[in-house]
Amino acid sequence: MIRLEGISREFRTGQHVVYALRDLTLHIPPGQFVVLMGPSGSGKSTLLNIIGCLDRPTDGRYTLDGRDVTGLPDKSLVEMRRNKLGFIFQTFHLVPRLNASRNVELPLVFAGVDAGDRRSRAQRSLESVGLAERVTHRPDELSGGERQRVAIARALVMDPPVLLADEPTGNLDSASGAEIVKLLVELNRKGRTIVMVTHNEALSKLGHRLIRLRDGAIEQDLST
Amino acid sequence: MSPRDLLSISMGALAAHRVRTRFTVAAVSIGVASVLLLISLGHSAQEYVLNQFAGVGSNLMFVVPGKVETTGGPPMASGTTRDVTLEDAEALLRQLPRVHRMAPIAVGVTMASYEGRSRSITVIGSTSEFVPLRNLKVAAGSNLPEMDAARAMRVCLIGVKIQLELFGERSPLGEFVKIGDEKYRVIGLIAPEGESMGVNIDELVLAPVASVLKMVNRRGLFRVMLQVGSHEEVREVRREVIRLLKERHDEEDFTIITQQAVMDSLGSILGMLTLAVSAIAAISLAVAGIGIMNVMLISVAERTAEIGLMKAIGASNRQVLAVFLAEAATLALLGGLVGAGVGIVGAKTVELLVPALPMSTPLWAIESALAVAISIGIGFGVLPALKAARLTPLEALRGRV
Numbered sequence: 252m253i254r255l256e257g258i259s260r261e262f263r264t265g266q267h268v269v270y271a272l273r274d275l276t277l278h279i280p281p282g283q284f285v286v287l288m289g290p291s292g293s294g295k296s297t298l299l300n301i302i303g304c305l306d307r308p309t310d311g312r313y314t315l316d317g318r319d320v321t322g323l324p325d326k327s328l329v330e331m332r333r334n335k336l337g338f339i340f341q342t343f344h345l346v347p348r349l350n351a352s353r354n355v356e357l358p359l360v361f362a363g364v365d366a367g368d369r370r371s372r373a374q375r376s377l378e379s380v381g382l383a384e385r386v387t388h389r390p391d392e393l394s395g396g397e398r399q400r401v402a403i404a405r406a407l408v409m410d411p412p413v414l415l416a417d418e419p420t421g422n423l424d425s426a427s428g429a430e431i432v433k434l435l436v437e438l439n440r441k442g443r444t445i446v447m448v449t450h451n452e453a454l455s456k457l458g459h460r461l462i463r464l465r466d467g468a469i470e471q472d473l474s475t
Numbered sequence: 476m477s478p479r480d481l482l483s484i485s486m487g488a489l490a491a492h493r494v495r496t497r498f499t500v501a502a503v504s505i506g507v508a509s510v511l512l513l514i515s516l517g518h519s520a521q522e523y524v525l526n527q528f529a530g531v532g533s534n535l536m537f538v539v540p541g542k543v544e545t546t547g548g549p550p551m552a553s554g555t556t557r558d559v560t561l562e563d564a565e566a567l568l569r570q571l572p573r574v575h576r577m578a579p580i581a582v583g584v585t586m587a588s589y590e591g592r593s594r595s596i597t598v599i600g601s602t603s604e605f606v607p608l609r610n611l612k613v614a615a616g617s618n619l620p621e622m623d624a625a626r627a628m629r630v631c632l633i634g635v636k637i638q639l640e641l642f643g644e645r646s647p648l649g650e651f652v653k654i655g656d657e658k659y660r661v662i663g664l665i666a667p668e669g670e671s672m673g674v675n676i677d678e679l680v681l682a683p684v685a686s687v688l689k690m691v692n693r694r695g696l697f698r699v700m701l702q703v704g705s706h707e708e709v710r711e712v713r714r715e716v717i718r719l720l721k722e723r724h725d726e727e728d729f730t731i732i733t734q735q736a737v738m739d740s741l742g743s744i745l746g747m748l749t750l751a752v753s754a755i756a757a758i759s760l761a762v763a764g765i766g767i768m769n770v771m772l773i774s775v776a777e778r779t780a781e782i783g784l785m786k787a788i789g790a791s792n793r794q795v796l797a798v799f800l801a802e803a804a805t806l807a808l809l810g811g812l813v814g815a816g817v818g819i820v821g822a823k824t825v826e827l828l829v830p831a832l833p834m835s836t837p838l839w840a841i842e843s844a845l846a847v848a849i850s851i852g853i854g855f856g857v858l859p860a861l862k863a864a865r866l867t868p869l870e871a872l873r874g875r876v
Contacts, residue, residue: 305787305868326791333789340872344784348491358788360480405788 252413252444253279253302258311260297260467271297272308273467279446281412284439284458286475287448294467295448296417302446303336303415304328316412333362337406341418343398345390345405351377352386355405362409376404380434396427403434414438416447420454432457476794485802488774489809496806499763499770503810503851504817506760507844511818513756514840516825517749519832524745525738533706535608536713536733538567538699538720557728558695561624561684563720567701570719573712576702578604579624579684583691585655587680589641596637598654598680600687606632606665608700611676616648616663619683627685632663636677654680655690709733760847763810764855771803771859782863783871796864803856804849811848815841 260272271294279285289295300306301313304320312321316335320328345354355373364372377386380400390398399419406414416435420428432454439445445458455461456475463471489496540559561579568577581600586593599605603619606612619632631654638647647661659682668676688694703712713731721727775782785795819841822834 300868303787305872329786329789329791332787338787340784342780344780344787344872346781346784348487357785360476360484361785361788361790361794363476365477366479409789 252281252283252316253277253446254312254314255302256312256314258298258301258308258313260294260301260306261309270467272301274311275468277462277469279444279460281444282439282442283460284436284445285447285460285462286455286458287446287462287464288450288452288455289464289470293464295464297467298464299415299417299446299448302413303338304331333358333409335411335413337409337411337414339399339402339406339414339416339419341421343390343402343422345398345401347390350387350389351382351393351401351404354390354401355408358405358409372408373404376408377401379407380404394427395423396430399423399427399431400434403431403438407438411443413444413446416445418449419447420449420451476797481797481801482805484798485805488778488802489805492774495770495773496809499766499806500810500813502763502766503760503807503848504812504814506756506763507811507814507848508817508821509756509759510753510847511815511836511840511844512821512825513752514749514844515818515822515834515836516832517745517752518837518840519834521742521745521749522835523832524741533734533738534703534709536701536703536709536716536731538564538701538716539730539732540695540698540728542728542730557724558693559699559720559729560694561688561696563723564696564699565624566723567699567716567719571712571715573703573708573715574701575704576604576608578602578608578700580605580697580700581684581687581691581693582697583655583687585690587637587641587652587654589647589650589652592641593653594637594640596654596680597674597678598631598682598687598690600682600684600690602684605681605700608702609676611668612666614664614666615646616661618663619681622683624683625685626683627689628683629657629659629686630662631659631680631682632665633661633681634665634675634677634679635667636675637680638664654682657686657690659686706735709735757847760851764807764851767803767806767852768855768858770806771799771856772862774802775799775859775863778863779866779871782866783868786866786868786871792864795866796860799860799863800853800856803860804852807848807852807856808845810852811845814848815844818844 255275255277258272258275259270262269262271275298287295287298297306301308304315308321312319314320315331320331346357352370352373355376356369359369359372374386377383380403382397382400382404385393385397390401393401419435420431423431435445435447436457447458459475461471461473461475462469538559564577564579568574578601583598583600585596585598587596602624603621606618613632616632619630620628622628631652633647641647641652642650647664650661651658652661665676665679665681701716703709713733716731717727720729782795819836822836826832826834
């Protein structure tokens with residue numbers, strides 16, 4: 252599903268060149284749940300951004316779902332993000348002025364799905380994360396856990412094969428965090444490939460595989 | 476993304492910042508309203524002045540002795556030119572089939588008196604055609620008799636003010652009034668008309684042209700008034716008149732003034748004036764545009780994370796651009812609509828305060844004011860929107876709120 256070969260990513264800030272990723276090679280087969288850990292600055296966010304087609308590697312090749320995306324124009328990267336990838340963020344990134352349903356509908360709006368269809372697909376997606384009753388609530392009327400579930404519903408609404416989660420429990424209390432984790436495991440069981448970045452050691456054994464990064468390279472790659 | 480989605484996204488974003496949105500809308504509406512108000516004012520002034528001329532019809536032309544190079548003004552008096560005579564005038568009517576009506580005009584200024592009362596008057600010498608050609612009405616009695624224009628009959632029609640001053644409450648019909656050295660019988664009363672084209676009809680005395688020519692001891696007419704079928708024919712008939720008179724005079728020692736030319740040049744002067752004043756008002760629209768740009772830049776800065784999110788969930792650069800342009804355009808359109816309302820109400824208020832100036836806001840002005848407002852919104856929205864569209868998703872998401 253995800254095939255990274257010799258990926259490097261460098262950032263230039265004035266005179267300095269910082270290597271966020273160095274010659275990294277990683278294959279993730281379909282249906283795998285990968286937990287990505289490492290100290291800050293180890294390159295895990297950069298890796299997630301590259302996998303998510305939000306950033307381009309300076310060097311190396313990246314194939315997603317059988318398609319080489321390395322040299323694709325921005326427009327095609329948009330297509331990949333639209334159809335292959337769902338994002339979940341630590342801070343949810345919900346649009347505060349839109350209710351739950353409208354937030355979930357956003358990807359469908361950009362994909363050009365017509366309004367009637369959008370409503371029912373958003374409804375189904377919210378039901379699948381257990382928020383059928385909260386459709387018309389706005390983010391500030393929802394708890395943290397509920398907000399993250401709205402975000403997950405949004406990530407699922409285009410039915411992408413890959414889910415990318417950046418510290419999905421980082422802003423939640425342990426009870427809500429546990430619910431979100433349960434939800435992710437369930438989604439993986441139904442066949443979705445998941446890459447989750449976390450600092451939380453308690454979650455390290457959650458997936459099939461634990462990858463620890465240090466200084467832009469893989470330090471440890473464990474089956475769990 | 477459908478236009479409806481765009482509109483709903485931008486309205487949502489604007490509603491989230493009511494105060495800011497209101498101020499920007501107010502700025503745009505002030506600009507639009509002032510442009511509209513000034514256009515209305517100019518337009519009404521134009522209409523008012525042109526109406527003064529419209530009473531005389533656009534299918535009229537005047538032959539004036541003497542030659543001037545420019546159109547639009549009466550020719551300067553020139554001693555060497557030949558007179559335009561009654562014979563010339565009659566030849567025009569007889570030989571040019573497209574000249575439907577003709578009234579020769581002679582003018583004299585003299586004294587009129589009746590039973591010891593007297594005053595100075597302007598007497599116009601013409602034929603019975605003068606009354607219909609100038610859109611006048613005979614209020615009592617009759618028009619000048621239809622007769623050979625060369626006949627110097629001593630009859631006259633008088634304006635209401637002359638009647639009042641010379642006859643008081645008495646009916647002047649059938650009475651003899653002394654005009655110059657001769658006595659004229661009053662046969663009709665001209666209906667009140669007031670000032671028209673610089674002549675106060677109410678103070679006029681109208682007599683047969685031959686009588687007035689004799690009175691002033693001249694052969695030459697003051698001018699000849701011609702009416703053609705419709706104003707489309709004016710241009711061609713003008714050429715025919717020139718040809719015929721040149722034949723009779725051997726040279727072009729006369730000038731033809733068409734009503735159309737006068738109206739055109741007057742209209743274009745007023746139009747320019749309106750345009751200039753509106754352009755000054757348009758500066759306030761430009762200021763409003765800068766306001767829009769400012770608000771949109773703030774909006775982009777505040778919503779960096781949202782822009783990143785849009786891109787992460789599948790918005791293309793073009794869609795992000797469209798979202799922010801739509802927001803700027805919506806802001807401007809709201810301002811435009813409010814401004815149009817204020818402008819129209821303002822014009823009506825002016826009309827109430829100054830009844831002599833009937834204000835009308837032309838539809839094209841409203842349409843173009845709205846179009847200009849939207850283009851200003853889009854024009855000044857481009858910079859912030861491009862800024863948003865060019866954010867890489869990564870940078871955008873890092874600007875976490």
